[in-house]
Amino acid sequence: SQQGEEDPQALSIQEGENATMNCSYKTSINNLQWYRQNSGRGLVHLILIRSNEREKHSGRLRVTLDTSKKSSSLLITASRAADTASYFCATDYNAGNMLTFGGGTRLMVKP
Amino acid sequence: DAGVIQSPRHEVTEMGQEVTLRCKPISGHDYLFWYRQTMMRGLELLIYFNNNVPIDDSGMPEDRFSAKMPNASFSTLKIQPSEPRDSAVYFCASRGTSGGRPEQFFGPGTRLTVL
Numbered sequence: 001s002q003q004g005e006e007d008p009q010a011l012s013i014q015e016g017e018n019a020t021m022n023c024s025y026k027t028s029i030n031n032l033q034w035y036r037q038n039s040g041r042g043l044v045h046l047i048l049i050r051s052n053e054r055e056k057h058s059g060r061l062r063v064t065l066d067t068s069k070k071s072s073s074l075l076i077t078a079s080r081a082a083d084t085a086s087y088f089c090a091t092d093y094n095a096g097n098m099l100t101f102g103g104g105t106r107l108m109v110k111p
Numbered sequence: 112d113a114g115v116i117q118s119p120r121h122e123v124t125e126m127g128q129e130v131t132l133r134c135k136p137i138s139g140h141d142y143l144f145w146y147r148q149t150m151m152r153g154l155e156l157l158i159y160f161n162n163n164v165p166i167d168d169s170g171m172p173e174d175r176f177s178a179k180m181p182n183a184s185f186s187t188l189k190i191q192p193s194e195p196r197d198s199a200v201y202f203c204a205s206r207g208t209s210g211g212r213p214e215q216f217f218g219p220g221t222r223l224t225v226l
Binding site: 101 | 114115142144153154156159161166167191201204212213214215217218219220
């Protein structure tokens, strides 16, 4: 299986702090994507990093990718209560057609 | 665009009954995916279509599950007969290939409870 594994499974921080989530996977990928899921909702795409990229930024999000270690991290800076959600990494080894999702990290940001 | 639309949002049925879940993808998207999410197994891809043609159904758990896409704007996932272990949230997602962006757009999901 190529399923990614995420670490930690749950994270609780105070508003204003940074949150870091990690994802490990098993085989070569085209790209790695991060999604957010609010309770009772569908997943929303956050950011994509291609296999030839090492770091990418989008607003308060920073994603890194280390293909030698087969791992990625998602950093949310200056967290807000509205960032409370589950975050999933998804590995893409078939040009967007076969995403394999990790188990997710449940982030709680306390006001 | 309204995004991916799924119906119903909630479905409660009894074991043995037929269940049909519906999805309308984003207009212009040529890929459609069906996923199932449970606490135990996480998010699993069941089947995906390209231009209305099923491409990979290796994730469909049993013959009780079937999916169709009669046209570019509609897909169904059917479970017949349903069993309590089918209880889960079922998501439909779509993706467009123009622009080369591989991200998928998810619907709000259908929460299925089989008693």
